[in-house]
Amino acid sequence: MSDLEGKVVIVTGGSSGIGKEMVRELLLHNAKVYLTARNPEKTRNVIEELTKATGKTAIFLNLNLRPEVCQSRCGGVPLVRIASYAAAEHFSSLPGKRRVYDRCAGGRLIIIGTSQRHAMPGPSDMLTVQGYDYYFGVNVLGHFYFTKLPLPALLATEDKARVVKTSSSAIYLPLGSKILFDTLKDGQTKKSKSPMHLYGQFSMFVDVMFVLELARGYGDKGIVSISLHPGNLKTDLDQHANWSNTVIW
Template sequence: MGVVHSMYTETFPPKSKFSTKDIPDLSGKVIIVTGANTGIGKETAKALLEHNAKVYIAARSSEKATKAIQELKTATGKEALYLKLDLADLKSVKAAVEEFSTKEKELHVLFNNAGVMIPPIEQLTAQGYDLQFGTNVIGHFYFTKLLIPLLVAGAKSSPDGKARVVNTSSSGSLFTKTIRFDALRDTAARKKAGTQEMYFQSKLGNVLFANELAKRYGDQGIVSTSLNPGNIRTDLQRNAGKFLMFFLELTLWDAPYGALTQLWAGTSPEGANLNGKYLIPWARIGTGNKAGNDPKLQGDLWKWLEEQTENI
């Protein structure tokens, strides 16, 4: 009953009390949005630019990012900056942080927004992990961990003493009970689980990581949240079959709605007090999967993630 109730309230949310007009002036704020060349990330970047933030679009394709930056400049009059980042290659993640660190000494908000959804099961990351878990969880973990010093510096320079890490999960996090560590590489267990289960695994992983980050770095001014942005019509569904898309279309909202909850977490005065919270559409605190609040599973995943990234 809990999952059914959560799914209903997250799929059919009440009218939002928060809009992009409520975002305060962000002059002087340095913000990274991963995957901001399209979909929810692009809408997030648009609202941030409209409120005078310095926005880095972190994406794999320079061609797509350049196109998005131009479109955003036309729409807002403000120009975002490109940061080359391939979350499916940990060496690229490290290089991206090194490049960013030559340009900025502080980071005020990190939107871990990029994601992969139900690609062919054969697809792996450069280091041989499941593409979804590797991109959605491992890549974002490593990116965030390397940016911690700049986030701490950003918190110290902020009037409220906070920097924010906003982790985009989904309602898919509700549909699995634990992390299957034996299925995260190219194993028989992974192939047996299938691509949809691996998506659910990655989305629960986003919540677990966000909660552990909140515990470890909250006392240094880092506010970490995870969220379901809503069922949003983007190219994230490009790998969904016609049968699945038929049902998805009945519940999909346009991309601007998907940006609302993460913008609330990342920019609003209330967002400074949301450390460790799971957020749901539109701009509300939810309960999420109880597995996401399991302190042992949070710690186990963090330890595993550190082990996978320690020698990059």
């Protein structure tokens, strides 16, 4: 990795797993790093650990978006909106600097759930504050919104900006090959599908389509948009998955 002096990076879910290691390497290579996570106490400890290891300090953005937090602290308004505006405003105050807008697993933005990472199959009856399917809200709507708001800053950079998102081999499964729109909200169709089906079509397939569309629409305007499969790594990503899914993946 080359020297990243003058570059700004947002790592979503940077308090553990791949996200944490990404933050470590970025700090070691002189990037200005914003670390998003949902657990302030845990994240403060992680930042202290990384500061001791690298001599540099990441900046914490709190993205705790559990329903009870949203309802009690911001009247049901998704906190990602607040954090996204803050990020966009900060980027706008840094004219002329190249931005690297990074998403990594262990490193994926989480809107709802007990995990700050890219949500693996878990309870299929979970919904977002707005009533959408958990996986769709966490891994699609949140990612789209968090990318859309800083878009003017990404387009204003002197050099190419980057949106890097982790994907999974789940995109090659038949269950992830099309979108069943009736499963976006609660109902009989949604209840009839397994958590793995919802995960495959929402977390993986739609996310990759978004990355491709972003590249198609903004590639000639200076934004590099890519997705990648990070490989089979041991993290707590699958903490909500049953034993059979864990064995398969």
